[in-house]
Amino acid sequence: MPTVDAQPSPFGFDRDSTALLVIDMQRDFLLPGGFGESLGNDVAQLRRTIEPLTALLTAWRAAGLPVIHTREGHDSDLSDCPPAKLARGPMIGQPGHFGRILIRGEYGHDIIDELRPADGEVVIDKPGKGAFYSTDLSEILEKSGITHLVVTGVTTEVCVHTTVREANDRGYECLVLADCVGSYFPEFQRVGLQMIAAQGGIFGWVAESPALIKEISR
């Protein structure tokens, strides 16, 4: 069984039952001029994930393993936007530099060019922070016999954490790759990763992508 050096203990996985989850690597969160930057955030903190994620995707695809991408966003009439989310995110649906913010079909809502999904890869459109809430993700994983998830994307303490917690409660074993997840806030990045692996891996495991690439490339 492939095993990766991880915190709090080595992470073992089976190639037939493991998927790579790439969360919300969308232009509006990552591009200069996008929604994230317009809120005063430093997109460089997220953009440092692009290079390691590109290398991981190349190796993962070469190994023939499944990739699932997610995008956070809403129908154009916002009918699927939870009211509390809209109340505390009044910019959602408003015009931004890359189209209406977090609206499906807009340029800013889509995944950055570097990490464009390949033909046949699943793309989950999710209205919440977690990838399981109000999506088909559970059914897709169950149908393909996936029990282990390698989790990457942005942001560490928001959509990555929510998804890992949802996955953990549903019985999935999650490995979060520290160099392939990003937060606008360095402190949240550090503590967010600590929280995953704390207490004997209360939400999962944390590792660096080169250790995983080495295993899947054998």
Ligand code: TIU
């Ligand atoms: N994808 C994701 O994390 N959505 C967010 O809104 N993140 C923030 O950090 N705000």
